[in-house]
Amino acid sequence: MPATDPDDDAKMFDLAPVSLWIEDFSALKALFEQWRADGVTDIKAFFAADPDRVRQCSERIRILKVNRKTLSLFGARDLAHLTAHLGQVMRDDTFKSYLEELAQLWNGQTSFASHTVNYALTGERLDIQLNGTILPGHENSWDRVMIAIEDVTEREDARRRLTDSENYAFGLFAHSPVSLWVEDFSSVKRLIDDVRARGVEDFRVFTDVHEEFVPRCMNEIRVIEVNSRTLELFGAPDKETLLRNLSTVFRDEMEPHFREQLIDLWDGKLFQQREVVNYALDGTKLHLLLQFSVLPNHERDWSLVQVALTDITARKKAEAYLEYLGTHDVLTRTLNRSFYVDELNRLERKGPQPVTIIIADLNGLKTANDELGHGVGDALLRRAGEVFGSLVEKPASVSRIGGDEFAVLLPATDAAGGEAVLTSLAELIEVNNQYYPDFELSISTGIATSRPGDRLEQVVKRADLKMLHAKRLYYLAANRDRRGTGAA
Template sequence: MTHVAPPPGDLEAGLFDLAPVSLWLQDLSALKTCLEGWRAAGMDDLRAWLRDPAHLLAVQRLIRIERVNRHTLRLYEARDEAELFAHIPAIFDDPRADALVEVLCQLWAGATQARLVTQNRTIGGRVIDVSYAGRLLPGHEDDWARFLISVEDITQREEMRRREDALARFAASLFERSPVPTLVRDESGLAAMLADLRAAGVVDLAAHMAAHPDWAEAARASLAIVGANPPALVLFGAADGDALAHHVAVGLGVEAWRVFAEEALALWAGAGHGVRDVLFRRIDGGALHLKAQYAELPGQGDGRRLVQIALTDIGANKRAEARLETLSHTDSLTGLLNRAAYAAHLERLEAERIVPTSVIVADLNGLKAVNDRRGHDAGDALIRRFGRVLAARVPASAHAARIGGDEFAVLLPGTGPESAAALALRIAEGVERANDGADTPLGVSLGIGTWTGEGPLNAAVTRADARMYAAKRGRRGRVRVA
C-alpha cells in the first residue's frame, strides 16, 4: 500500500478528519486495471487466483491510501500518519490477507459495498476486533478510484460474544458429558396456547382440556424434544435425537397423558416445573419408571421457553417397592394374602358396596394333634398343602387369605350363595385329591356366608365362621362343608 497526502484546506477534508469513526480513503483503480488484465489472460476465479502469494503481493502493492483521519491514528495508537503507514504490515497481521481477499471478491462480483468482521493489531501490539465497512463512492463504481472505508472497534462486543460462546460450549459439553440422562424440551408452543386461553377468558384449564380433547392433543403435540444427551438415548433405546423426538411426539401411552396434564396445569398455575415420578416407554416397548426433574433454561432472548429435564431411572426402586408391598400383604408360609390384606379387601368391598359378596371360612381339622405328634414342620406342611389347594381352585377375581394359624378365608366379590357353595365343593374335592398318597391326611372344615348389602359385610363373615364351626362339630369325614 502507498500513501498520498491529502490536498490541504478543503471542507470535505476537514469533515473527514474530524469524523468520530476511523475513516480510510483508498484508490483501487490501478488494482482493478490489474485484475482486468488477469481476467483477459484467462483468470476466472479471483479467490483461487489470490491464493498464489505472488498474485496477492501484486494487488497489495497496488492499493493507494489517500487519506486517514485522526480517529484512525488514535484507534491504531499511532503518533502520526508516518508511523501508521510504517506499521501497515503489522496492523493487518494476516499472512493470507483473508479480509482483503474477501473485500476484493465482493467488489469483483459487482458489489459496490463490502462488509466483514476481522481482527487488526495496534502499533503497540494489542489485538482489536473491528467491523469493516467499505463502499465505492458515487461515480467511481467502474474505475474504483475512490473507495471509502470505515472501521469500528468492536473488541468489547466480540469479547462478550466469545465469552457467551465459551459458556455455551461449556454448557453443551456438560450436557453431552453428563452421566445423567437429560432432555431439552421446547415448550414455547404450549406457553403461547395457554396465554391465548387466558386472553380468551378461560379460568379452568382442567375443565377446558376435558371438554376440548382436540385442543389438549394439539397442546401436547406442541411440545418438542430439541436436545438429548447420549445417556438419554441409551435410556430410551434411541439411535439418535431425531428418533427419540419422534418416539416422544407420537405418544408414550396413557401415563404420558397424565404427566402432560400435570405439567400443563402446573404451568397454568404459575408453578413452573419441579419433580415428578413418571412412567414412560422405551422405543422397544419396555417400561421406564423415571424421576423427572424439570428446570426452565434462562436467558433465551428469542422468546422461546426451553426446559431441561433430568431423568433418573427408578425402576429398581419401584420393583423393590412392589416386592415390599407384596411381602407386606402376603403370608410367608402359603403365599396367600395375609390378615392385613384380607382386612383391607373387606373394607374396600364394603365401602364400594360390591353385592352380593360371599365368604368361605376354612379351618384345618386336627392341626394341633399333628403338631404335638409329629412336630410343627409336619403341621406347616399341612398348612402349605391347603394353601396350594386354594391357590389352584380359587378364581383370580377372589381373594384367598390365611388369617390365623390354621384359619383361612376366601372373599368372593360379586358371588352369590350358590356359586360360593359350588366353589366350596371344588375346594373340598381339591383337598381329597391332595390327600392321595399323603402320609398325614389333611382335614378341613368350611363355612359359607353371603352379604347382600344389609348390615355390615363382617356379619356375613361371622355367619360363615359359625357354619364352619358347626361343620367341624359334625365330625363327618375329613372335609366338611356347611
C-alpha cells in the same frame, strides 16, 4: 458556491471519529491487469492454488496517510511506526476477509466491505467493520482509495457473550440427564379462554360433561424441540420418528393426568409437578415425574412451555415390590397374615355379608422338613401357593397365616358357595399331585359361614375347629401320627 478549503478537508480527515486511511492501489490494479492478460478468470481459485499471491497483492498497496483515530486505535506513534508493523496489524483471522476484499475489486466493484479482525500493536484483538472505496476521479488508476475502519469490538464481544450464553443454555438442554421438551401451548390457551368466555366457571365439571375436550387439547400441543435424553428414553432414533408416533407415547393413563394439568392451568398454575405414565415406542410402560412450566415472558399466550420428564420407573417398581412384600408371602405368593388381619377387619366393618371362611392346613409338612429337608418342605408350600393362586379371584383372597396354615376369605358367599370352592380346591390338589408324583400334597380344611350378628372372629374359630377335626380324622384314617405324611 464557495470552494472547499483544502485545509478544512485535511482537518476533517484528521479529526474524523473513525479510523481513515488513504491508500494507493495503482500497483495492485497493474498486477490484476497482468493476471487477466495471463488468462486468470477465477481469482479465488487462483489465490487458493498459491496463497503467496495474496502477499504479492498486499505488497503493492501503499499507505499514503492515516488520521489520528487510526494511530490511536492501533497504538502507533505515527504513520511510519504503523507501516513498519503492518504484519502485526493484519494477521491470522484477517486473511479470509482480505481475500473477499480483493475479489470484490477483481470483479469490477469500486467499493468493498468486510467484517474482519485486526490487531493493535499491543497485541489486542480488534473486531472491525471495514469499508473501502476508490475515490471519484480515480477509478481508472486506483491511486486514491479511502478505507474507513469502525471499531466494533465491544459490540462483537457482547454478541460473542450472548452466543456463548445461548450455546451454554442449549448445551444444558441438549445434554440434560432428564427428558426435556419445548412445546407451544398457545392453541390450548385459546381453547381454554374460549371456554371461559362462554361463562363456564367449574372447569372440572365442564370436562366431565365434555369428555372430548381433553383429547382435543392434547392434539393442539405443538412440540418445538426435544433433547437427546428424550430420544433415548422413548427409544426413538430421531426427533421426526418420535413426533410421528406421539399417539403411541401419550395414551391410556395419560389422559386423566393431562386433564388435571388442564385444570391447574385453568386455575392459573403455570408451574406444575405430577407423576404420569407414558409409553416408549416399543410399548414399554414408563413412570415419569413431570415438571411443567410456562417460560418467563410467555405467560400471556403459553407459546413457550418447558416440560421435564424424569424416569421414575425403577422407583415405582421398587415401591410396588415393597408394597407387594407388605401384603404377600414371598414363598407361596399368596397374601400374608398382615393382609388377612386388615381384610378381616374391613369385612367386619363393611361387608359384604355373608362371609364364608376356609381355614386350611398342610398335612405332613413337619415330617417333610425333618426327614427330607426344608427344601422339600418349601417345595410343598410353593405347590400349595400354586393351588391357592388358582382357587379364587378378587374380592376373595387367600392368605398364609402361619407356617403351614392358610385362610380363604370369601365375601358375599353363602355356605353353598363355600362348598363349591372346597370342591374346586380338591380338584386342584388332585391335578397338582399328577404333576408332582414324588411327594403328595395333602391339605386339611374347615369351613364356616357367618350368620346375622356373628363376629368374624367367631366364624374363624368355627372353621378352625372343623379343620382340626378333619386333620385328626386324616391321621386316624391313615393310621399314623401327626408327624406322618400321606394322601388327603
